Amino acid sequence: MxxxxxxxxxxxxxxxxxxxxPVVDKSQLIQDLFYIEEGKKEGAKLAxxxxxxxxxxxxxxxxxxxxxxxxxSMRINREEVFGPVATVIAAKDYDEALAIANxxxxxxxxxxxxxxxxxxxxxxxxxxxxxxxxxLPTAGVDYHVPFGGRKGSSYGPREQGRYAQxxxxxxxxxxxxx
Amino acid sequence: xxxxxxxxxxxxxxxxxxxxxRDINPSDTSDVVAEYAQADxxxxxxxxEAARQAAPAWANYGVQARADLLDKIGNQILARxxxxxxxxxxxxxxxxxxxxGEVVRAGNVxxxxxxxxxxxxxxxxxxxRPGIDxxxxxxxxxxxxxxxxxxxxxxxxxxxxxxxxxxxNCVVFKPADLVPGMAHELARIIVDAxxxxxxxxFVMGRxxxxxxxIVNDPRVDGITFTGSVDTGQKVAASAxxxxxxxxxxxGGKNPMVVLDDADLNIAVECAINGAFFSTGQRxxxx
Numbered sequence: 334m335x336x337x338x339x340x341x342x343x344x345x346x347x348x349x350x351x352x353x354x355p356v357v358d359k360s361q362l363i364q365d366l367f368y369i370e371e372g373k374k375e376g377a378k379l380a381x382x383x384x385x386x387x388x389x390x391x392x393x394x395x396x397x398x399x400x401x402x403x404x405x406s407m408r409i410n411r412e413e414v415f416g417p418v419a420t421v422i423a424a425k426d427y428d429e430a431l432a433i434a435n436x437x438x439x440x441x442x443x444x445x446x447x448x449x450x451x452x453x454x455x456x457x458x459x460x461x462x463x464x465x466x467x468x469l470p471t472a473g474v475d476y477h478v479p480f481g482g483r484k485g486s487s488y489g490p491r492e493q494g495r496y497a498q499x500x501x502x503x504x505x506x507x508x509x510x511x
Numbered sequence: 512x513x514x515x516x517x518x519x520x521x522x523x524x525x526x527x528x529x530x531x532x533r534d535i536n537p538s539d540t541s542d543v544v545a546e547y548a549q550a551d552x553x554x555x556x557x558x559x560e561a562a563r564q565a566a567p568a569w570a571n572y573g574v575q576a577r578a579d580l581l582d583k584i585g586n587q588i589l590a591r592x593x594x595x596x597x598x599x600x601x602x603x604x605x606x607x608x609x610x611x612g613e614v615v616r617a618g619n620v621x622x623x624x625x626x627x628x629x630x631x632x633x634x635x636x637x638x639x640r641p642g643i644d645x646x647x648x649x650x651x652x653x654x655x656x657x658x659x660x661x662x663x664x665x666x667x668x669x670x671x672x673x674x675x676x677x678x679x680n681c682v683v684f685k686p687a688d689l690v691p692g693m694a695h696e697l698a699r700i701i702v703d704a705x706x707x708x709x710x711x712x713f714v715m716g717r718x719x720x721x722x723x724x725i726v727n728d729p730r731v732d733g734i735t736f737t738g739s740v741d742t743g744q745k746v747a748a749s750a751x752x753x754x755x756x757x758x759x760x761x762g763g764k765n766p767m768v769v770l771d772d773a774d775l776n777i778a779v780e781c782a783i784n785g786a787f788f789s790t791g792q793r794x795x796x797x
Contacts, residue, residue, distance in 0.1 A: 337779050341787065345538040346600040347607050354604040355537040356790055357661060357689060365791075390539035393604070397787040413740075413762040419786035419797065427770060434766040441763030442795040444785065446778035447770040456768065464795070468777050470785035471765040472795035476620050476670065482763060485740065486794075488747060489758030492735075493620075495627065497674035500735065500758045502631070502649035509644045 334399055334419075335381045343386055343394055356393040356416060365416030369398050372409040377420065378402045405433050413439070427452050435461045441482030442471040463487060516546045517695045519715055521554055522561035523708030528716065529554065534692050537604040544602045547691040550716040555683070555724040558712035562654040562681035563730045565709030570651045570679040572707070578628040581677055583704045585621030588614060588669075588697070599664050599693045605789045617669035617697070624673035631678065651679030652756060653732040656725035658718070658746070659694070660737045661687035662792045668697055671735045676711065683712045683731065685721045687738075718742065729753060736760070737794075760794065767797045 346354030356362040362385075369383045383398030397417035403410055409420050424430035434443055434456075444466035445456040453467045463482035464474065474480055479491035490499035518525040528548030536542035550558075588595065596611030603610070633648040655675040659668045668686060675682050686694030698713035714721050722742075725731055726749045736746045737760040750757040767785055769778045785797030 334779055334782060337783050338787075341783070346604050346610070347538065347597065349607075351606050353787055353790055354600065354606050354609075357537055357604050357792060358535075361792070388538075390541065392536075392538045392540060395790070397791070411764070413764050413794075415762075415792055415796070417787045417791035419782065419791075424768075427768075430768045430770070434768055437764045437766065439762060439764040442765040444765070444767035444781060444797065445770070446767065446773035446781055448772045448774060449770065452770055452772075462765070466767075466781075468774070468781065470781045470788075471763075471767055471797045472785050472788070472793045474795070476616060476666075477623055480670075481760065485761065486763050487758075487760050488743070489756075492758070492760065493670050494623075495630075497624075497670075498627075498631070498649060498678060500733065500756070501652065501655065501674045501678040501680055503652055503756075505648050505650055507646045507648070508638060509646060510642060511644075 338381055338397055338399060341397060343396055344388055345390065345392065353397060353417060356395050359393060361416065362393040362395060365395055365414060365418060368409055368412070368414045368416070368418055372400045372403070372407065372418070372420070375407045375409070377407060377409060383418070405436055411437070427455075431456060431459060435459075438485045439482070440484035441486035442466065444469065444471040463491075517548065517691065519548045519550050519554065520698055520702055520711070520713040521550070521558040522712065526554070532688065532691070534602050534690070536601050538601070542601070544598070544692050547695065547715050550714045550721055552720055552724050555714050555716070555721045556728065558683045558714050559654065559725070559728050559730050561709035562683050562712055565707060566651070566653045566681045569681050569707065569710045572679070574628050577677070578625045580704055580706070581621050581625030581628065581673060584701055585618045585625060587700045587704065588618035588621060588665075592618065595665065595693065595696055598696060599690075602690050602692045603661065603664050605792075609789055613663060614665045617665040620666065620669040621673045624677035627674070628677045649678070653680060654730055655680040655682055656731045656734040657682060657684040658722050658725065658734065658736045658738065659684070659686050661689040662789070662794075664690035664693035665697060667737055668694055672701065672711070675735070680733070681710045681712075683714060683725055685714050685716065685718075685725060688717065691715045723749075726750060727753070731755060733757065763794045763796070765795055765797050
């Protein structure tokens, strides 16, 4: 991960070759930096990154951060950061990994990287998320299939694809004797 | 050099707001993309009333014409994807390829729902009481309020507005304060395609003013919201108090499990993409 992170270019969004653009605004940058500090305070190891960066122009540039040796109870693992801050939680086996993955108040997306059909199938069936990714990033969806999650992530009908009609229409049942 | 001012589209007219706000480029904070109208409560209510008045005719609008309209909007967005992607990346901060990709997605969403217009099928069943038929149909809600977030300035407004319109609803669309530029261009494309007056209304402004008005107005039949958990809960409380239909897309804390039998290269790319692309600002981020 760290080797790959070192190759990521953080720069002006419109500049050719940029991998990661700036954070959207000052308050979001403050939030990201807050969580990076919280992570350190709670004892996670900042393995790489997390520094504000200077570029040619004034902008909200933040180096992606990776925390290791984290536990699922830490704030950086309970709360949505909404910035380039990743954490690693160790699990001794698949069952523990599944339990940790489901232990969150949210339920939008989840993913598993594995070459085992058995584990991939079990994860698909037992993950408490609305969208499950196998050997794919948790982010990145198609537009012709439903989008949405469970628990604290989403409320109401799914969005996108044919499933959108559930929200945007209401059903009328008519009985006719003629 | 004076920066350009962009207006709201209310009841068939482009109008100035009560105030304006500046759209800043996060890659270069000295770069002001433009100034945008900020509507007040009264203007929002005018938009809602226009949508309410236009709703019956739009519900009965010919399906071929409606399908053609949405398809035209999709094609327009796709034709301008380079230029619009540039605007999007400039005001939101995601990379240019990400911005263009998102605009293409928005175009495809409109074309998809253009197709769905002709597929609003119902059902016909025999009643358990002899001689009676039971007919099931889907009807539009009426007026739909759209409250969109800043992290997908094109795709999310598209995937809310396209189905809202496709299924016969009139729209009052409030974009996020941070990304009015892309929303404004999308609104212009929608309007210029030939929307009848009042069917589509574009109202930029503060969530506490425009958003709140939309959520609390009894003339708004449904609210589709994507944003923070806190605001979502407020929308829910207000909507349920007056029994308005609502849907909320809030946050995520998305875990990615990597087993020891994983292909490490795939796992690393998935993790890097999921956690860091779009600067980590996706509800589906790892």
